[in-house]
Amino acid sequence: MRPCGFLSSVPQRLRSRLVCSALTMLTMVSAASAVSIAGDRLPRVVSLNLCTDLQLLLLADPEQIVSLTWLARDPRSSPLAGAAQRFAFNRGQAEDVLPFAPDVVLAGTYSTRFTVDLLRRQGVRVVEFAPVTSLDDVAQTTLRMGAIIGQEARAQRLVAEFHESLNQTAGVWAKHSGDRGPRNRAVLLGAGGFTGGADSLAGNVLTHLGLVDAARRYGAKSWGRVGLEELLRLHPDILVITTGSDASREPSMAIEILNHPALHDRALGMRRILAPTTYWSCGTPLVALAAAKLAAAAPAAASIAP
Amino acid sequence: MKPGARPRLVWVALLVLGLALTLVSLLLGRGGQWLSLAGAASLEPAVFQTILLEIRLPRTLLALLVGASLGMAGAALQGLLRNPLADPGVIGVSAGAAFGAVLAFYFGLSQSFSLALPLAGMAGAGAALSLLFLLAGRGASTLGLVLAGVAVSAFAAALTSLALNLAPSPFAALEIIFWMMGSLVDRSMQHVGLAVVPIVVGLGLLMTQARALDAMTLGEDVAATLGFRTAAVRAVVLIGCAAAVGASVSVAGSIGFVGLVVPHLLRPLVGHQPGRLLPLSAAGGGVMLLGADILTRLTDTGPELRLGVVTALLGAPFFLLLLMRLRREAA
Numbered sequence: 001m002r003p004c005g006f007l008s009s010v011p012q013r014l015r016s017r018l019v020c021s022a023l024t025m026l027t028m029v030s031a032a033s034a035v036s037i038a039g040d041r042l043p044r045v046v047s048l049n050l051c052t053d054l055q056l057l058l059l060a061d062p063e064q065i066v067s068l069t070w071l072a073r074d075p076r077s078s079p080l081a082g083a084a085q086r087f088a089f090n091r092g093q094a095e096d097v098l099p100f101a102p103d104v105v106l107a108g109t110y111s112t113r114f115t116v117d118l119l120r121r122q123g124v125r126v127v128e129f130a131p132v133t134s135l136d137d138v139a140q141t142t143l144r145m146g147a148i149i150g151q152e153a154r155a156q157r158l159v160a161e162f163h164e165s166l167n168q169t170a171g172v173w174a175k176h177s178g179d180r181g182p183r184n185r186a187v188l189l190g191a192g193g194f195t196g197g198a199d200s201l202a203g204n205v206l207t208h209l210g211l212v213d214a215a216r217r218y219g220a221k222s223w224g225r226v227g228l229e230e231l232l233r234l235h236p237d238i239l240v241i242t243t244g245s246d247a248s249r250e251p252s253m254a255i256e257i258l259n260h261p262a263l264h265d266r267a268l269g270m271r272r273i274l275a276p277t278t279y280w281s282c283g284t285p286l287v288a289l290a291a292a293k294l295a296a297a298a299p300a301a302a303s304i305a306p
Numbered sequence: 307m308k309p310g311a312r313p314r315l316v317w318v319a320l321l322v323l324g325l326a327l328t329l330v331s332l333l334l335g336r337g338g339q340w341l342s343l344a345g346a347a348s349l350e351p352a353v354f355q356t357i358l359l360e361i362r363l364p365r366t367l368l369a370l371l372v373g374a375s376l377g378m379a380g381a382a383l384q385g386l387l388r389n390p391l392a393d394p395g396v397i398g399v400s401a402g403a404a405f406g407a408v409l410a411f412y413f414g415l416s417q418s419f420s421l422a423l424p425l426a427g428m429a430g431a432g433a434a435l436s437l438l439f440l441l442a443g444r445g446a447s448t449l450g451l452v453l454a455g456v457a458v459s460a461f462a463a464a465l466t467s468l469a470l471n472l473a474p475s476p477f478a479a480l481e482i483i484f485w486m487m488g489s490l491v492d493r494s495m496q497h498v499g500l501a502v503v504p505i506v507v508g509l510g511l512l513m514t515q516a517r518a519l520d521a522m523t524l525g526e527d528v529a530a531t532l533g534f535r536t537a538a539v540r541a542v543v544l545i546g547c548a549a550a551v552g553a554s555v556s557v558a559g560s561i562g563f564v565g566l567v568v569p570h571l572l573r574p575l576v577g578h579q580p581g582r583l584l585p586l587s588a589a590g591g592g593v594m595l596l597g598a599d600i601l602t603r604l605t606d607t608g609p610e611l612r613l614g615v616v617t618a619l620l621g622a623p624f625f626l627l628l629l630m631r632l633r634r635e636a637a
Contacts (some may be wrong), residue, residue, distance in 0.1 A: 191477055227610075228492040229335055229361055235353050250476035251412055253484060261494050262360035267352040 002018030025201020040149045043103035048092045048115065050077060052106035052129055055145045057083050058284060059154055066102045072278035076249075079278040079286055094118045104148060134204045135166065141283055159286050165288040166208065169295040174210030176298045183237035186211040187226065188275070190242045195226045202242060202280050205291050209298075212240065228260055235268060240294070242275035273297050313582065316575050320589045324370070327596045331366040332358060337606020364495045369599045370489075371498070372558045375550035377591020378584050380565020382512045385519040385580030386469040386543045389451050390570065390628065394551045396563030396588065397451065398434045398458030403548075403555035404485040405466045406430020410556075412473035417464050424500050427556030432548035434458050439544070448632065487614035488559035490599050497557040509588060515542050516581030523580060556578030561614045563621025564591050564598075594620075 018179055046066045047053045053072035057080045065087050071077045071133055072084040090096030091208065092112045097105055097119060105126045107116050116126050135258050139159045146155020173184040186206055188196045196202045198213045206213065215226055216234040241258055243249050261283075279290035333341045341356055341362070348483070376394055383392035383399075394400045410416045410426035441454035466485055470478045486580040521529040526536045554561075568590040569583055576582040599622065602611040 227336065229357055232353050232357050232361075233349065235350060250473070250475035250478075251414055251417055252473070252477040253411075254477035254479050255475070257492055260358050260360070260492060261496065265352075265356045265360060268356055 011060055044100075045104050045106060045149055046090065046097050046100065047072075047106045048090065048097075048112050049106065049108035049129070051090070051108060051131070051284065052145070053084065054078065054080055054282050054286065055129075055142065056106070056282045057148070058158060058286070059142070059146055059151045060149050061151075062086070064149060066100045067096060075278075077278060077281075079276075079289075086221065094122075098122060104147075106148075109135040131198065131201075133199065133201050133285055134285065135201075135208060138162065138201075138283045138285060138287055142285055162285040162288050166291060169209060169288075169291045171208075172212035172298045174297045180269075182210075183271075184211050185234075185236045186238040187213075187215050187231060187234060187236040188240045188242055189231070189258065191252065191258065193225050193227060193231070193257055195224055196242075197224065201283055201287065202240075202275065205287060205294070206302040209291060209294055211240075228257065228262060232262060232268070236270060239263065239270050239272045240275050242270055242277050313576050315513050316572065316586065317589070320586070321591055324589065324593045326592060326594070327600065328370070331369065331596055331600055332362045332601060334603060335362075336603055336610070338604050339606075348613040353359065353597035354475070360494065364498045365490045366596065367499070368493055369596040371501060372554040373564055373592040373595025374509065374559065374588035374597070375505050375591070376561060376564040377568040377587040377589075378509055378512055379547040379551050381569040381580065381583045381587035382515070382519065382543050384563070384569055385522065385583070386631050387451060387521070389448055390632070391448055391452055391455075391566070392422060393563065393566035394431075394547065395460075395560060395564075396566060397438055397455030398460075398462055399431050399438075399547065399551050400555050400560035401459045401462035401466070402434025402437075402563070403427040403552040403562050405462045405469065406433070406552065407556035408469045408473075408485055412469065412475060412478050412619060420496070420500060424504050424553040424556045427554075427624050428548050428552030428567050429460070429502060431552035431555065432544070434462055436543050439540070444477065456617040457483055461546065471621070478548055483612065484559045486560060487612035488555075488561035488617075489560055489610075489613050491602075491610055493557060501557045504549045504553035504578055506550070508546045510555070511542055511546030511549065512584055515539055515546070516584050519543075519580040519584070520582075523578070528547055559614065561595065561617055563617045563625065566628075567621045567624050568594055 026114040040110075042064050043063060044066050045055050045060060045064050045282070049067055050071040053068040056068065057072070063087060067088040067090045068084055070089045070091055072087075073081050073089055075081040078084060082297060094115050097115075103121050103125065105119055105124055107126055107128050109128045116128065119126050129141060129145075132138055139162060142159050142162070143152075143155050146152045146158075173186075174182050176182065181188045188200075188202055188206065195215050195270070197216055198204065198207050203213060214234045215224070243255065243258070249255060273294065277295045279286045279293070309536055327428060335341060335357075341354060342348055343351065344398065349357070368623045380400070382396070383397070384390055386392075391397075404427075406426040408431050409430075410422045415426070416423040437456055437458050438451075441457065442450045463486065467482060470482050470485075473479075518529065518534040521532045521534050522536070529536055529539075565587075569587045572586050572590050573583055576586060595617070598616040599613055601616050602613055606613060
């Protein structure tokens, strides 16, 4: 069997060992477990949140997954859209859940509030996951998910690979240095000039890579908005462009800002790097792939004279 | 006092003021911070140049162009309709233009063909003007015109809001404030390039009707005996306003009150002749909008003030004064 065959939506260079091994494991284990569950059945799960969808795809046996959200199969928002196609999907409503009588329902803390309350009143076990804002939380959340769905061993292996992968990318941007020292002052720039500081998950990844948050000096904390002129005054070496997930790339004035000619001015030599948004919009071990992709851009960026 | 001596003085004053404000606009930033190459707040030369040429220059040029459009369109519509309340914002032309531009921008048309943005703005402005002429054409009372304008304006604003809610981008609904209140923040030379030709053509068309508008102050019948075809005059003014206002709104959003305030302030200085008021209102509109845009930058915390908020703060009391004076005259 071709490893990672159904990961077709993920670009080749990103199909790292991490995801491949997790998914190969997934198919092998599921073949075995199909036989052995008779007495000690693993919990069957419905996920109402894209981030828990992704964790399930990485950790659960296919038989465990009752349904995922529709977002999980949309490549604009999901890095595992290909793998999600074979599962039923829901739109985050109680009616999508109750008829299937799952053992556990997974939800995000900030979404589908009414649905969660309704399900709890019906006696369904709902487990909520808060948004992950740091790399440490990624490991914690993954282990917690493994415990909830009875896949502790797989979660531990995945977290170990996650850490191993992160070790390879730690501080790479600071190592590649040009004539005038490392060109590693970065600003994370999203639609409408929104920027994430070091306290966001994305900012956490940048710090891990040895990038310096150039907007912090300006008082931009975990989340903020930076004007075009302020951005030029900061004059970062790197613009990490992060267009949100989903339909965010459709025309809007917020998106137009990212294409303003001033940001493309050659004299300023600001290098633009497209952030792997779908990989770090959720705190799953896939974040290590986002780090790997950004790390791969480091040598080229360092060689460009300012 | 001889009319003619003062207009020259007014022209000189407007030009001096315009040049001074242009300089301020190029160099003054958020929170009243000056752009400088020396001293504590000095910038790298490359950054200085980019901010000056890629951000401040288009912003300044657009303020002048859009202000000129709104000022002259206001003067022309007031002359044509012989009605002091005819302003592109009040009578719904700007709202129509915003609807057209929103359709072209958010649904991808202007991505494949960038001129679609000003063209759609012009079409929207033209449609709103045509509707207005149908509802309250020549000789309509001030009340009739304002009521028709309110109707057209509200309808176009509702359509704009609907279009933004249906647009595929999740940011679209939040951007309604730009289309309703206008802004010149972070515009680029591309926007200047899109708007400049239709604006110049529109203003040129309006200027060709200067003498006809003078004649029409004596009534349409007199103008007709003087050899002006009123239907043609109306058509050219309509097209000129649609082009100038439509293109302006499509790059800067709708900005109210400029076309109302500027002609009224300048009218007594040119002996109440609409023809001579046209170019003067263009200059005055440019200066007023540039000044208003500079005011938006003076706050140093939070988001910048919206341009339309500043012009409304300056213009709305003026509008009330005007209404009170009209009532006193009527009494």
